Amino acid sequence: MQVADEELQNHNREQAFSTEAFLFGRTTYNIWAAFWPTGPEAGGLKDLIDRTPKYVISKTLEKADWSNTTILRGDPGEEIARLKAQPGGDLVAYGSADLIDFLLARDLIDELRVILFPVILGSGKHLFRDGIDTHHLRLLKSRTFPSGAVLLTYDRQGRPIPTEETRDFTWTDEQVQSLRALEETDRVLATVLFTDIVDSTRRAAELGDREWRRLLDRHDQAAQAEVARWHGTLVKSTGDGILARFDAPTRALRCALALCAATRRMGIEIRAAMHTGEVEIRRDDLGGIGVHIAARALAEAGPGDVVVTRTVRDLVTGTDVEFRSRGVVGLRGVPGEWELFSASLR
Numbered sequence: 001m002q003v004a005d006e007e008l009q010n011h012n013r014e015q016a017f018s019t020e021a022f023l024f025g026r027t028t029y030n031i032w033a034a035f036w037p038t039g040p041e042a043g044g045l046k047d048l049i050d051r052t053p054k055y056v057i058s059k060t061l062e063k064a065d066w067s068n069t070t071i072l073r074g075d076p077g078e079e080i081a082r083l084k085a086q087p088g089g090d091l092v093a094y095g096s097a098d099l100i101d102f103l104l105a106r107d108l109i110d111e112l113r114v115i116l117f118p119v120i121l122g123s124g125k126h127l128f129r130d131g132i133d134t135h136h137l138r139l140l141k142s143r144t145f146p147s148g149a150v151l152l153t154y155d156r157q158g159r160p161i162p163t164e165e166t167r168d169f170t171w172t173d174e175q176v177q178s179l180r181a182l183e184e185t186d187r188v189l190a191t192v193l194f195t196d197i198v199d200s201t202r203r204a205a206e207l208g209d210r211e212w213r214r215l216l217d218r219h220d221q222a223a224q225a226e227v228a229r230w231h232g233t234l235v236k237s238t239g240d241g242i243l244a245r246f247d248a249p250t251r252a253l254r255c256a257l258a259l260c261a262a263t264r265r266m267g268i269e270i271r272a273a274m275h276t277g278e279v280e281i282r283r284d285d286l287g288g289i290g291v292h293i294a295a296r297a298l299a300e301a302g303p304g305d306v307v308v309t310r311t312v313r314d315l316v317t318g319t320d321v322e323f324r325s326r327g328v329v330g331l332r333g334v335p336g337e338w339e340l341f342s343a344s345l346r
Helices: 006-017 026-038 042-051 076-085 097-105 163-169 173-186 200-207 209-229 249-265 289-298 310-315
Strands: 019-025 054-057 069-072 090-093 111-116 138-144 150-155 187-197 233-237 241-246 270-282 285-287 306-309 321-330 337-345
Touching: 006 019, 006 042, 019 026, 019 076, 019 097, 026 042, 026 054, 054 076, 069 076, 076 090, 076 097, 090 097, 173 270, 187 200, 187 249, 187 289, 200 209, 209 233, 209 241, 209 249, 233 285, 241 249, 249 270, 249 306, 249 310, 249 337, 270 289, 270 310, 289 306, 289 337, 306 310, 310 337
Parallel strands: 019 054, 019 090, 054 069, 270 306
Antiparallel strands: 111 150, 138 150, 187 241, 187 270, 233 241, 270 285, 306 337, 321 337
16 A cells, blocks of 8 residues: 655655654654664665763653754653744744643644545544643645645644634533533443463463464363353453443452453463443443553553452452552553552462
8 A cells, every 4th residue: 555655765864864852752763763773774864863962851761872862851841932932943843742832831832734635544543642731723734745645734823713703503511511421322331351371372382273272262262251240241362351330349349350360370461450430332442541450450460460459349249358568659641650469369
């Protein structure tokens, strides 16, 4: 599938050659640093990027081995404002959606260049984060490339549509409340349980495809039986684990503990994590921040662990369940800090 063309590649090259310095968030920097040092020459583009100053906004990146890279660990707004105040050409940020949101919020962007490709991916990270303030942009120019890609160039001088032109279409408070009521019909309070098999890739390689498939079938049967026994809903298989929904956190926890014991008898270890909160019911799937919290908590679990959030710990009843604090952690992509607990039977 062709999503670029020579004309677009020339534009990208010209933009890079006119750049005084590059600005990155940590994730985008890691992508560039993994590709360009050993990437194609691309008409001198590789050497240009290598020698151009590169700045990374990050408090977690320990070191940057790529030449001419500086890690900015101070206040991001102050660091970027200082760079912008220096004489010279353009300071260009590529990708880095979280960084772009930050720059917009602090009015540090002079020009936005957005390339729209004629491809529907169906998934991916939003360029602009949900919930950011409204920003009115002014279209400076547009350019269409042979591949169908469109370059849209904006500045921050846009003006909102005058109120008198939109008065007839302004929502009343009653209409807003009616919309919210309709949107909330698919949101419920539930306990979300994620599990997966520990070190599944290595086990699959050791057993071979046929034996691994048989073991997965036994795992899936046990998972289905335990979820049903504890009156939950098996939402889906995740390949080597499950996503399940329960009306009560106590039943979800007992299901997780029982499934850990059942799979251990098969010779495999699983890990589990759960959170209680609002979720969105999407036909045969679940969505919402509650699902993301449980999924991210799963990454904190080790073999045989059942990890729960404080919300679950506070709601679970039963004197035979013991909780041990694992401390406060940040969950990737989830705002705030979260205290997690390991759960076990006394």
